[in-house]
Amino acid sequence: MSDLLQLYQEIILRHNKNPRNYGRPGSFPHCASGHNPLCGDQVTVYWSVDGSCLSDIHFESQGCAISRASASIMTELLAGKTTEEASALYEEFSAALKNQGEEPSLGEGFGELVALSEVRKYPSRIKCATLAWQALLEGDF
Amino acid sequence: MSFDVSKIRQEFPILSTRVGQKPLVYLDNAATTQKPRAVIDALESYYTETNANIHRGVHFLAEKATAAYEEARGVVGKFLNAARAEEIVFVRGTTEGINLVASSFGNKFIAEGDEVIISAMEHHANIVPWQLLCEEKGAHLKVIPADENGELEMDAFDQLLSDKTKMVSVVHASNALGTINPIKSIIDKSHAVGARVLIDGAQAVGHFPVDVQKLNCDFFVFSGHKLFGSTGVGAIYGRFDLLESMPPYQGGGDMINEVTFEKTTYKEPPGRFEAGTPNIAGVIGMARAIEYLENLDRALLLQHEEDLLHHATARLNEVEGIKIYGTSKNKVSLVAFTLEGSHPHDMATVLDADGIAIRAGHHCTQPLHSRYGITATARASFAFYNTREEIDILTESLKKIQLLFA
Ligand SMILES: Cc1ncc(COP(=O)(O)O)c(C=O)c1O
Numbered sequence: 392m393s394d395l396l397q398l399y400q401e402i403i404l405r406h407n408k409n410p411r412n413y414g415r416p417g418s419f420p421h422c423a424s425g426h427n428p429l430c431g432d433q434v435t436v437y438w439s440v441d442g443s444c445l446s447d448i449h450f451e452s453q454g455c456a457i458s459r460a461s462a463s464i465m466t467e468l469l470a471g472k473t474t475e476e477a478s479a480l481y482e483e484f485s486a487a488l489k490n491q492g493e494e495p496s497l498g499e500g501f502g503e504l505v506a507l508s509e510v511r512k513y514p515s516r517i518k519c520a521t522l523a524w525q526a527l528l529e530g531d532f
Numbered sequence: 533m534s535f536d537v538s539k540i541r542q543e544f545p546i547l548s549t550r551v552g553q554k555p556l557v558y559l560d561n562a563a564t565t566q567k568p569r570a571v572i573d574a575l576e577s578y579y580t581e582t583n584a585n586i587h588r589g590v591h592f593l594a595e596k597a598t599a600a601y602e603e604a605r606g607v608v609g610k611f612l613n614a615a616r617a618e619e620i621v622f623v624r625g626t627t628e629g630i631n632l633v634a635s636s637f638g639n640k641f642i643a644e645g646d647e648v649i650i651s652a653m654e655h656h657a658n659i660v661p662w663q664l665l666c667e668e669k670g671a672h673l674k675v676i677p678a679d680e681n682g683e684l685e686m687d688a689f690d691q692l693l694s695d696k697t698k699m700v701s702v703v704h705a706s707n708a709l710g711t712i713n714p715i716k717s718i719i720d721k722s723h724a725v726g727a728r729v730l731i732d733g734a735q736a737v738g739h740f741p742v743d744v745q746k747l748n749c750d751f752f753v754f755s756g757h758k759l760f761g762s763t764g765v766g767a768i769y770g771r772f773d774l775l776e777s778m779p780p781y782q783g784g785g786d787m788i789n790e791v792t793f794e795k796t797t798y799k800e801p802p803g804r805f806e807a808g809t810p811n812i813a814g815v816i817g818m819a820r821a822i823e824y825l826e827n828l829d830r831a832l833l834l835q836h837e838e839d840l841l842h843h844a845t846a847r848l849n850e851v852e853g854i855k856i857y858g859t860s861k862n863k864v865s866l867v868a869f870t871l872e873g874s875h876p877h878d879m880a881t882v883l884d885a886d887g888i889a890i891r892a893g894h895h896c897t898q899p900l901h902s903r904y905g906i907t908a909t910a911r912a913s914f915a916f917y918n919t920r921e922e923i924d925i926l927t928e929s930l931k932k933i934q935l936l937f938a
Contacts, residue, residue: 395885399878399936407937408873430877431894431907453907455877456937513881 398513399456402506406460411467412449419449423530425522432458432519436466436527443473448527455519457510462523464503469527481524488517535832541917543568554887557922562707562866562913563891564757565738567821571761574820578813585809587786601812604819605802611822612752612769613743619775621802622815625766626734627657629753630701632768632805633730634661636778637751638699641728644670646698649689649727651713652678652903653706656896658732662701676702678903682709682858690721697727704736708897708911709858710841710866712736719749728774734758738825738915739864740834744769756818760825760915765814768805775801782807833916840914840923841865847927848912852934857909866913868895871930874937876910882936886929888922 419437426433432454439447448466452459469477484504487497488511497505510520541547544566549556558566578600584593586601602617609617623629642648648662652675666673674697676689684702693700700722705712719729730751736742737754744752751774755766770778780787780798784807789797798804825833844867848854853872871879876892883890891911894901901907912926 395882398881404937430892431898431901432877433907455875457878516877516881519877 398509400506400509402503403456403460406463406503407456410450410452410459410463412463413451414449415451416447416449419447423526425526425530427454427458427518427522429515429518430455432522434458434462434523434526436462436523436530438527440474444471445469445474445477445527446471450523452523454522455516457507457516458519458522461504461507461520464507465523465527468502468504474528478528481521481528484524485521487511488520535829535836537836537917537919540828541919543570544917545569545572547917551884551887557886557888557925559912559914559918559922559926560889560891561738561915561918562735562758562895562911564763565760565915566917567760567762567817568824570824571817571821575762575813575817578816582816583813586812587803597812600816601810604815607819607822608767609769611737611826613745614769615745616772618800618802619769619772621768621770621775621805622810623753623766623768623805624764624811625755625757626655626732626753627755629751629766629768630658630730630732631661632781633751633753633770634665634701636781636805637728637774638662638665638669640777640779642666642669642671642698645696646671647674647692647694647696648672649674649676649692649697649700649702649722651676651684651702653682653684653709653711653713653897653900654701654703655707655732655734656898657734658701658703658730659899662699671698672696675899678709678711678900681860682706682711683860684711684713684718686714686717689718693721693725693727695725697722697725699730700727701730701732703732703734704742705733705739705864706858706897706900707735707866707913708868708895708900708909709860710863710868710913711858711860712862712864714862715749716747719747723748735864739837741830750774756814756821759818759821761818761821762811762814765811765818767818770801772801775805778805780804780807784808828916836916837865837914840918840920841867843920844912844914844923844926847923848930850927851930854930857904857906865915866911868909868911870906870909871934871937874933876908878937879910879930879933882933883926883929886925888926888929890926 422437424435434452437449450462584597586598606617728750733754752769757763787807857868880892
């Protein structure tokens, strides 16, 4: 189980059980859904744009712990960021997950998302960790 | 005679694999089964002693390969109790088999306003080809609903049947629930309104004997890889007069009598439906898998699998928060379940760390999962080489998972 405990760290289990910003808000200017046809997982992200920054990010999902934790952390991490900043963070996060070589160094600015870097050891699960991000950043603005 | 599972396991080399420090516990047999030594050896000996293209050479190896390929047709025919070997068409698998029938039979015999009936528990392979056909023809697709236990609602089926029904295509045993459907009754009722019946036997043939004449079905389709043979090969049984009345599926070499640029004439079945060079080694391997199976006492195998199913149902019900989907009394040996607080994907990943292979997801039956208001289940599916001990390992691992995500 020891490898697994690294995958399912306390942070991930906590976000899975009690996700932040969960549920559909009363009003939302933007929303987009992501779907993983491989497993049927589904996530919907709702958000506003305040000036040029993302705000009020919420999500709903029917998915695994990895995808829920990633979405939950995302809603906190991206609030107040411009879409460019958000995309840059996502690019780096996604590259780290796909990096099969040395330990990735997700440092400054990634906060609790670092807990998800273990997912790179489970290639079939990478899509779970990026589903909500793709919905938000590649969906309909 | 008693059933010696440890002796059987020795005939499946892959079963002694270790996953990290743990022995492999392979419970994903509904996805694909493992192969006995007899099949692996047959594939090797085909390529070391027989390999040649079939039906076209006159040399020693070509004759030998053609004879082995046609002999395999006889083995499959006998296995299903077809009236004659020519009723067996080799294809890539269940998916191609259903597509072939939908396309060839459908094109000729299904027209605007006609109806095709499938069921709520079909694999996507038995939904999409009919949907495509109905769209093209302006025909209508009707669905037999399933109840809470995972059984087909036969009263509703009676209501759906009419003289508009041209084809009824249903799964023999459900890959997602395990339910064995009352297909004899489905076939008889369908015939009474003049409809043809296709049975998706992908999950049936590896578990229990099938007699297509007794069932009186029109088409029966299965995949070799779920029957202890290799991937990329399968077969259709089609009643000969029906096959004879159907146009070709694909055009190419080996399916013609004579080709001119003006007109081509086609071979009789089954050759008409086997364009191009087939999976010769796979076909021969599938025949060896069938012989392997038939040399065992199938009644004993079935008894053992039923014991596994009962044991698994009882043990899994010990785990807090578990819900089993598919509680029919008539089931093949598989158990689909959810565990409160833990998603099937997470379960599968944690089980894998314990060496246990199960499947998580919608098992290519999304409409069925929607029916139960879920997007995914975990599925442990058994073959006769599995043991009670393996089910105990699964149960203990699930108890750990329940605590981890609680
Ligand atoms: C009931 C059923 N039908 C059809 C299929 C498709 O079989 P194949 O992928 O071998 O073509 C499967 C395999 O998962 C199945 O379980």
